[in-house]
Amino acid sequence: MESIGVLMACPMNPYLEQELDKRFTLHRFWKVPDKSTFLTSHSNSIRAVVGNASAGADSQMIEALPKLEIVASFSVGLDKIDLAKCKEKGIRVTNTPDVLTEDVADLAIGLMLAVLRKLCESDRYVRSGKWKIGNYSLTTKFTGKRVGIIGLGRIGMAIAKRAEAFSCPISYHSRTEKPEIKYKYYPSVVELAANCDILVVACSLTEETRHIINRKVIDALGAKGVLINIGRGPHVDEPELVSALVERRLGGAGLDVFEHEPEVPEELFGLDNVVLLPHVGSGTVETRKAMADLVLGNLEAHFLKKPLLTPVV
Amino acid sequence: MAAENQSQTSQSDLPCVLILKPPPSFALFGDHFLDSPKFQYLKAYESPLPLSQFLHTHAQSVQAILSSGGAPVTADTIRLLPRLDLVVTTSQGLNHIDLSECRCRGIAVASAGTIFSADCADSVVGLLIDVLRKISAANRYVKQGLWSSQGVYPLGYKLGGKRVGIVGLGSIGTEVAKRLEAFGCSISYNSRTKKPLAPYTFYPNVVQLAANCDALIICCALTDETHHLINKEVLSALGKDGVIINIARGPIIDEKELVRCLVKGEIRGAGLDVFEHEPDVPVELFELDNVVMSPHNAVFTWESFEDLCKLVVGNFEAFFSNEPLLSPVALDHLPQFSG
Numbered sequence: 343m344e345s346i347g348v349l350m351a352c353p354m355n356p357y358l359e360q361e362l363d364k365r366f367t368l369h370r371f372w373k374v375p376d377k378s379t380f381l382t383s384h385s386n387s388i389r390a391v392v393g394n395a396s397a398g399a400d401s402q403m404i405e406a407l408p409k410l411e412i413v414a415s416f417s418v419g420l421d422k423i424d425l426a427k428c429k430e431k432g433i434r435v436t437n438t439p440d441v442l443t444e445d446v447a448d449l450a451i452g453l454m455l456a457v458l459r460k461l462c463e464s465d466r467y468v469r470s471g472k473w474k475i476g477n478y479s480l481t482t483k484f485t486g487k488r489v490g491i492i493g494l495g496r497i498g499m500a501i502a503k504r505a506e507a508f509s510c511p512i513s514y515h516s517r518t519e520k521p522e523i524k525y526k527y528y529p530s531v532v533e534l535a536a537n538c539d540i541l542v543v544a545c546s547l548t549e550e551t552r553h554i555i556n557r558k559v560i561d562a563l564g565a566k567g568v569l570i571n572i573g574r575g576p577h578v579d580e581p582e583l584v585s586a587l588v589e590r591r592l593g594g595a596g597l598d599v600f601e602h603e604p605e606v607p608e609e610l611f612g613l614d615n616v617v618l619l620p621h622v623g624s625g626t627v628e629t630r631k632a633m634a635d636l637v638l639g640n641l642e643a644h645f646l647k648k649p650l651l652t653p654v655v
Numbered sequence: 656m657a658a659e660n661q662s663q664t665s666q667s668d669l670p671c672v673l674i675l676k677p678p679p680s681f682a683l684f685g686d687h688f689l690d691s692p693k694f695q696y697l698k699a700y701e702s703p704l705p706l707s708q709f710l711h712t713h714a715q716s717v718q719a720i721l722s723s724g725g726a727p728v729t730a731d732t733i734r735l736l737p738r739l740d741l742v743v744t745t746s747q748g749l750n751h752i753d754l755s756e757c758r759c760r761g762i763a764v765a766s767a768g769t770i771f772s773a774d775c776a777d778s779v780v781g782l783l784i785d786v787l788r789k790i791s792a793a794n795r796y797v798k799q800g801l802w803s804s805q806g807v808y809p810l811g812y813k814l815g816g817k818r819v820g821i822v823g824l825g826s827i828g829t830e831v832a833k834r835l836e837a838f839g840c841s842i843s844y845n846s847r848t849k850k851p852l853a854p855y856t857f858y859p860n861v862v863q864l865a866a867n868c869d870a871l872i873i874c875c876a877l878t879d880e881t882h883h884l885i886n887k888e889v890l891s892a893l894g895k896d897g898v899i900i901n902i903a904r905g906p907i908i909d910e911k912e913l914v915r916c917l918v919k920g921e922i923r924g925a926g927l928d929v930f931e932h933e934p935d936v937p938v939e940l941f942e943l944d945n946v947v948m949s950p951h952n953a954v955f956t957w958e959s960f961e962d963l964c965k966l967v968v969g970n971f972e973a974f975f976s977n978e979p980l981l982s983p984v985a986l987d988h989l990p991q992f993s994g
Contacts, residue, residue: 353807444815448838452790455781459956462791464949469941473934473950480683483958484781485773507837508777604802611798618797619790620808626788628813 343645347387349407351397354416358634362392365638371397381406390414390641395574395621396603398422404431412644414637417624418442418497420654421547421574428655435655436640439496441632442624447500449623450572453596454489454505454540456617457568458482463614485509490538492531492554493545493573494520501542513538516545531555535562540570547574555579560586568594572623575601584609587616598623669695670975671716675732676700678723678745680960689721691968694975696721710735719743719971727751733760741980743970745963747771747827747954748904749984750877758986765970768982769826770962771954775902776830778953779872782900782926783835785947787812787870792944812923815839820868822861822884823875823903824850831872843868846875861885865892870900877904885909890916898924902953905931914939917946928953 348366350359362368369388374380381388381403388407391399394416401424404410412434413423420437428435456462460481467478489505491498491514502512502525513526515534520527528534531554535541541563545551555569555578563569569592571578580601586592587610594615600606603621610616624633639651674696680688686698697717702709710717710732719741722728728742730753739762742752747767757764785791788811796808819835821828821844832842832855843856845864850857858864861884865871871893875881885899885908893899899922901908910931916922917940924945930936933951940946969981 444839445813448784448814449788449790451838452781452784452788455777456785456790456794459778459781461781461785461947461949462794464952465785465791465947466795468936468948468950473936477679477682478950478952478955480955480957480960481952483774483956484777504834504837507834509773604806606797606802608800611800617790617794619793620797620802622788622793622808622811625808625810626813627810630810 343642345387346389346645347384348390348392348641349384349388351391351393351399354392354394354396355630355634357631358392358416358637361634361638362641365642366390378406385409390644392416392637392641393422395419395422399428400424401427404428404433412436412641414640416633416637419546419574421576425655433655434644434650434653436637436650436652437654438624438633438636439652441636442629443496443500445626445629446497446572446623447504449598449619450497450501450542450544450570450596451504453570453572453598453617453619454487454542454568455484457570457594457596457615458484458487458540460614462617486511487539488513488537490514490528490534490541491525492516492534492541492543493551494523494525495544495546497572498542498544501544510540531559532562535559535567536564538563539566540568542570543573543577545573545577547576552576553579555583557582557586560592563592565591566593568592568596570596572598575599575603580607587613669693670718671695671697671713672719672721672743672971673697673699673710673713673717673736674721674726675706675728676723676726678721678726680745680963683960689964689967691972693972694719707735714738719974721745721967721971722752724748724751728757729753730756733757733762741765741971741974743967745967747775748876750904754984754986763974763980764984764986765974765980765982766984767963767966770966770982771959772826772830774954774956774959775827775874776834778902778928778949779827779831779874779900779926780834780838782902782928782947782949783870783872783898784814786898786900786924786926786945787814787817789944791947816841817869818843818867820844820858820864820871821855822846822864822871822873822907824853824855825874825876827902828872828874829853831874840870847880861889862892865889865897866894868893869896870898873899873901873903873907875903875907877907881907883907883909885913887912890922893922895921895923897922898926900926902928905929905933910937917943 346366349369389411391413399413404427415437418437418439485508489510494514494516515528584607596617598619699709717736722744733756741763743765819840824844824846845858914937926947928949
């Protein structure tokens with residue numbers, strides 16, 4: 343398989359990169375000075391693309407690589423891949439579901455606790471020496487708060503299971519109601535937001551869910567409500583969110599994703615009711631290894647003409 | 656004037672509760688936070704008299720004391736108050752009350768009971784996720800603008816599937832276990848006595864517990880036996896992939912040894928709400944990204960204080976109406992509490 347050309351869209355994991363290098367002819371797209379020339383000159387040898395949450399295979403790239411057979415994403419989200427184009431051309435697509443579900447759900451709860459209980463601010467308070475002068479202010483209890491989940495897929499269900507252990511009543515919104523699920527369903531995101539204390543975005547990013555968190559939803563969530571985003575940055579109308587937080591119309595936010603990563607609106611830096619993370623939802627040693635192995639396993643299966651491990655298309 | 660005299664007369668009929676020093680809630684909510692129309696407070700800290708004289712003056716009127724961590728109830732104080740029948744503390748901890756003296760005198764004791772257990776357990780989980788997933792450290796990184804300039808943040812560690820060892824499976828420990836099970840953690844514990852109904856693995860001593868877990872959670876009371884319970888041997892058994900979380904009392908951990916282990920990388924990290932000499936915190940910890948600290952505020956939520964108010968006032972009102980206390984402490988089988 344060493345002659346098979348694999349294009350890695352961006353740096354994502356040293357172990358994955360190393361293994362791809364060993365097994366295939368690996369091309370590191372981020373090191374290429376002239377990307378369009380590169381694609382033209384390698385159009386006959388690249389048979390696979392490895393992407394992630396930041397970069398995948400858009401229509402332009404797919405058109406430029408006529409020998410492309412498979413796009414393997416180092417993520418569960420597929421918003422950086424032109425799925426329709428892949429279907430049209432018979433290109434297989436794989437992702438990394440299940441292995442990262444727990445980590446992302448853990449982080450969602452971690453963000454809820456960090457925002458409500460002001461964990462980061464408390465830590466900062468101690469480090470600054472201010473504790474010697476006086477006690478930190480009161481925070482908000484997490485146990486028993488109403489949690490509203492947008493998207494009740496694997497990650498949404500895992501978040502619900504964890505929040506239930508804190509006696510949090512769970513409600514949700516998704517494309518269709520799930521009659522077998524005991525949680526309360528709301529047919530619109532605005533209604534869900536109006537009836538919960540903490541709103542979590544856990545759905546996939548599609549044309550329909552872009553800016554699913556808009557001004558109306560933020561208003562419904564309100565001055566005591568908290569938004570947690572472990573989905574994708576474009577789920578949220580970011581300028582609206584920023585002004586709501588700055589003007590204290592929204593109670594708080596825990597954000598792992600942003601519209602233009604790694605750029606983060608600086609107006610959020612000074613807010614003590616906001617916790618900002620650099621897209622680390624699946625960022626653990628254990629899970630990234632499992633994700634890498636899944637990407638490698640899918641590529642190997644494809645080129646050995648065996649069934650793909652986690653196909654999407 | 657007449658109205659004032661009238662209210663003064665009815666005031667003096669009300670039973671008296673002594674407060675030696677104001678509880679933490681007074682600083683937050685003002686000193687009428689725990690008022691009730693059914694009893695009155697005698698505030699020793701507002702009197703110009705030296706304490707012993709104050710106690711002597713009011714010895715016959717004091718039936719109850721409102722205590723808190725910073726206002727201990729010692730045997731000496733108890734002996735100056737012949738009519739004392741009840742001590743209500745605003746805390747869950749009891750190490751500031753001379754319980755054996757209370758037991759001798761037949762004085763009832765009521766605490767915050769289990770009202771803080773959920774908040775404490777939430778703090779434990781929050782600190783544990785923070786340490787493993789580097790939430791506070793990564794938040795600092797982003798807010799300093801380093802994500803766009805310096806790039807990808809180092810990976811954290813998965814919580815799911817980790818072995819959690821709980822020291823002290825009381826009310827707080829049980830709430831911690833219930834929460835962490837939902838994250839796919841396996842739970843084991845050490846307690847003074849094995850709990851036959853607890854579905855978790857029991858280890859007869861803390862060293863064995865530490866050797867068999869990835870996260871050691873301190874949820875026990877501070878007593879003579881638990882002082883420096885977490886020592887060099889325990890930390891060594893916990894090992895370089897182990898994390899420790901303490902929301903109980905600082906002196907349960909040998910702090911010097913803990914700091915040394917953290918600085919040398921002999922354990923993976925720590926989440927600490929309590930310290931040996933609060934509010935002093937070892938400065939070496941400020942250099943470390945794998946340590947998350949909080950200023951002994953694991954129970955300091957608005958909701959808990961509302962619940963506390965109802966409980967404290969409810970306990971006094973029940974007592975003065977000869978009804979059962981809401982959150983009595985059983986004074987038989989007492990361990991020796993550290994002062």
